[in-house]
Amino acid sequence: MKVHITNLYGIGGTIGKAQQMTAGIAKRDLHYNELGIYKYPMDSDTPDMLRTRLDGIIASVSHGDIVIFQLPTWNGIRFDETFVSHFNGYRELKKIFFIHDVPPLMEKKILHELDRYIAFFNRADLIIVASQNMADFLKARGLAVKKIVIQRMWDALIDIEGTKKPEFRRRINFTADVVSIPRPFVRNWNNDRVELAVTAEPGEYDWAKGRNIDFLGWFNNENSLAGALRKSGGFGLLWHDDPVWQEYMKYNTGCKIGTYLGAGLPVIVHNSVSVADTIRRKNLGLTVDSLEEAADKLEHMTAEEYSRMAQNADSFGNLIRNGYFARKLLTDAVFNLLYE
Numbered sequence: 001m002k003v004h005i006t007n008l009y010g011i012g013g014t015i016g017k018a019q020q021m022t023a024g025i026a027k028r029d030l031h032y033n034e035l036g037i038y039k040y041p042m043d044s045d046t047p048d049m050l051r052t053r054l055d056g057i058i059a060s061v062s063h064g065d066i067v068i069f070q071l072p073t074w075n076g077i078r079f080d081e082t083f084v085s086h087f088n089g090y091r092e093l094k095k096i097f098f099i100h101d102v103p104p105l106m107e108k109k110i111l112h113e114l115d116r117y118i119a120f121f122n123r124a125d126l127i128i129v130a131s132q133n134m135a136d137f138l139k140a141r142g143l144a145v146k147k148i149v150i151q152r153m154w155d156a157l158i159d160i161e162g163t164k165k166p167e168f169r170r171r172i173n174f175t176a177d178v179v180s181i182p183r184p185f186v187r188n189w190n191n192d193r194v195e196l197a198v199t200a201e202p203g204e205y206d207w208a209k210g211r212n213i214d215f216l217g218w219f220n221n222e223n224s225l226a227g228a229l230r231k232s233g234g235f236g237l238l239w240h241d242d243p244v245w246q247e248y249m250k251y252n253t254g255c256k257i258g259t260y261l262g263a264g265l266p267v268i269v270h271n272s273v274s275v276a277d278t279i280r281r282k283n284l285g286l287t288v289d290s291l292e293e294a295a296d297k298l299e300h301m302t303a304e305e306y307s308r309m310a311q312n313a314d315s316f317g318n319l320i321r322n323g324y325f326a327r328k329l330l331t332d333a334v335f336n337l338l339y340e
Helices: 013-030 047-057 077-085 108-121 132-140 222-232 243-248 255-262 276-281 291-299 303-321 324-338
Strands: 003-009 033-038 066-071 094-099 126-129 148-150 171-174 195-198 213-215 235-237 267-270 285-288
Touching: 003 013, 013 033, 013 066, 013 255, 013 324, 033 047, 047 077, 066 077, 066 324, 077 108, 094 324, 126 132, 126 324, 132 148, 148 324, 171 222, 171 291, 222 255, 235 255, 235 285, 235 291, 255 267, 255 303, 267 276, 276 285, 285 291, 303 324
Parallel strands: 003 033, 003 066, 066 094, 094 126, 126 148, 171 195, 171 235, 195 213, 235 267, 267 285
Antiparallel strands: none
């Protein structure tokens, strides 16, 4: 028996990095075999062309193997359905779906496809989902898969300078493209006592003039970003203005949390997000109902209180920096599939 895991190519950003990081850990540490999938316009394929393409992807799979599908492939639900159906002739093959995202919950215009996605998820022998919130939501909408593994947290395979600790500063760091993708809370920042630091190159931005906003620079390298955050000090922020994404964050696990904690920064999250309970229990930062509440807590925080949070974040970050969450969930998935 071999264990295989899909890996997505031809797509950048967080989506591509998450799948490639997970597959990398699976190959390096657990010796799983990779099934490479390229993001492409599948509508350009005839049925014969698609069948030939899929034959090539799964050439190394045998009867009785286990295949972990990292989903979605972002080639559309029809591709995902066709891809999984391609394994129908394999005797005793087991299917694990690692659900990174549920597109209908991310875009209102395709919300009507949610039932189709859940019907597709029901073809798995075991699923991995981001949070218990997500598991409960999908089950309430018709998910019938009995074996479920909860991810809880994203890893961030970064190297840090351990001798340099984050400093106590009344400062909130936010990592996102805030220049080409406007964030209302960034452009409306008006707190003179708590500084907002964003990942953008320094420049003359009209929305930043006269506001307590600093610029960290823009980083294409995760290690450089982690180093800048660690040097910046203060807190890392997971936040979104868009109501659809605010709702989605109740179920999903944001990659930014892994980046912040991996860099050793305590975090600020909304009370409703899926990781809020972990942040509270482990004292890894602040859970709040508004950014005004967060700023108020920072204004009244002591250096000793921050130091305890930062120590906890740095210690917890050892799990994230070394890929333990991915290793655990990938091992638990196979173990639960075959043993439980």
